[in-house]
Amino acid sequence: MLLLVLVVATGLIALRLEGWRRAFGLAAMAVLAVGFVSPLCALSSALFSARTVHHVLLVGVAAPLLAGALPVRRYGSLVLATAVQAVIFWAWHAPGAYAAALSNDGVYWVMQISLLASATWFWAAARAATAPAAVVALLAAMLAMGLLGAVLTFAGQAVYAPHAYTTLAWGMTPLEDQQAAGLIMWAPAAALYLFAALWRLGQVIGPDVEARAA
Template sequence: MTLAPVWTPYCGAAPDLGEWRWNLDPILLLVLAAATGLIVVRLHGPRRLFGLAAVAVLAVGFVSPLCALSSALFSARTVHHVLMVAVAAPLLAWALPERRQGALLLATAVQALVFWVWHAPAAYSAALSNDLVYWVMQISLLVSATWFWGEARAASAPAAVVALLAAMLAMGLLGAILTFAGQSVYAPHAYTTLVWGFTPLEDQQAAGLIMWAPASALYLFAALGRLGGLLGSDVEARAA
């Protein structure tokens, strides 16, 4: 008889249906409090608001019951990661000083590669087996995405639109692969989804749809925003 492996994710064991467990890790709370204090002291105006909003989004991902739920459902983990790379990361990028590095192509490739690598079954399982690997995953996702959004912010509108559409395609392609895989591939969730009313495959398909539609749409909306700004500036220039 082969026993199922016991996974020990950072957010704790998978909760039962209806169990909404908050993560009150004192080190995490201290880091978030320190980040909040630093933002209040060092940033001003809109940059302060962007920074505080980013910390609030990270708190939702790591402190709220979403953290524990992500131990049970891969779809919840996907929501967690999307909040990091497509909500918290752009907010952080707008909170930081704008710097034109000229590395938009590299940043686009790196952030997509990091996201894909950590959603490979072996890497994902390792992150849910060891807290150090877990934090390497989370920090690398956030840093690479913040770099990408910062580069997209500083780049010209046409270049930013192309990069954002490329990021959208990378996110959507991974989502499509997970949606149509035909079998569940994430061992940590093989025994944790049923109590929440999902088979492991249904949970994986839900995660794929989240990446494929709403997550990809965030990059599309950002691209449309930059394109709209470009067209608006052209109209103003012609009117002048």
């Protein structure tokens, strides 16, 4: 069923969008295929660190690509979009909510869809906002991601019950797996938002720098 949805969505994007919007949309479908159809999805059932990579692909790669495929217009309050994305991401990484998602297919898909939808809203709103507002929002998102990563990295014990007995086969204790996941959020995942903020900032100061150099 999932594969059919991805194929249909890819076909619609290829037929109905043009130019960069089509390129962004097709790239987003490719990232979603990696996340849900490749061995990464199966590995994420055993390792929380792999699940973290999966979630980072959703919110930090697929979501901005999907936002790039959308028309450029206002998508509501950027402040609200930033807050909603952060709250949803943190909420699904609470131990109880995470365990519920991995024990029930319906809850699992609510988690995945809400993560992707809230992140796509955030990136679309940031794209349509002024550069200063977008930079502030992106830095706030970076801090939210990095803070959660730091909490998981420095936690004194493993807190995710679904991975209590699944990590040893991969040469990791549950705590080491959790710490690896925290480092992924803290460094490369947070850096995605930082790079985006720097890119938007460069759009503002770049022409002025070039003009002064000339």
